[in-house]
Amino acid sequence: MADHDGVPSSPQPPTVVALTIAPGSRLPTKDVAGVEVEAGRGIVGDRYHGTKHRHVTVQSLEGLRAAAEDLGAPIEHSGTRRNITVSHGEIPSRPGERIRIGHVELEVVRIAAPCRLLDDWISDGARIVLRGRAGTVFRALTSGPIEIGDRMELRP
Template sequence: MPEIVELLASPVHRFLGRPAAGPAPAPPGELVDVVQIRSGLGIVGDRYFAQPAHRDASVTVIAQESLPAGVGLTEVRRNILTSGIAVDELIGRVLVLDCGDGPVSLRVNRAARPCAWMDVTVGPGTWKALRTTGGIRCTPLNDGTLRVGPVDITVERVPT
């Protein structure tokens, strides 16, 4: 059964400067059990919320199946970690997630390409390994709530 494994809403950018210097410390509480999504704006409390430059990429999703065992959102800096959903195949579609609080529709705009930081935070070779499975960048199409746990999914065509 598909599920949301982790949720990250971080108010800070941790990957600043050169990867060799290492990431900035994680703020307390960036991994959460529930997030509030706002249409066209992103995740309330996240560093990309309502940022004009990130409106078409304000929510990022990655599949747990793409990551080495034990690696989660604090290392890869995506917002939603799923299991049982082939997210990298959804570019150009709408991913609808419903955790029981109503559907949240995410327009999948493009791949979330990894960067050299992955070799530092996950391990050598990760940057190259995640080039085709680094997740997706999405725009939320409606307001809603997502929670860690089982999730119903629907994939739809992008509205025209």
């Protein structure tokens, strides 16, 4: 895609397309239009709120679609139990890397490893095709709201 001068335009930044919380372990997830994030604690109302480091998980819809193609079965964003799904792009995965979603700054803790339960919840083989595509675990550095449509930006 090019702008009016024929110069390639920059791609649109990833945006939040889904927000999911679960009030407890193994309880069903719930799609919501917005969440409130507390620095050092995570998403209010989510099962991991108040844990030491696992405050927010982020995945890419683009990655889920690629995994679904490899699996030969659909993978819904909520099936992975990640909190935030962005439209596209790579999710940072090296500890210490930072992103901002809306007004909330997040720092990578580790890659979110797909658990064996995904084979039961999604389809046999889901855990394997989701390796490296199941998102990243972040700690919340600042507080604030995150809503559908908010942009994800890489931070220095």
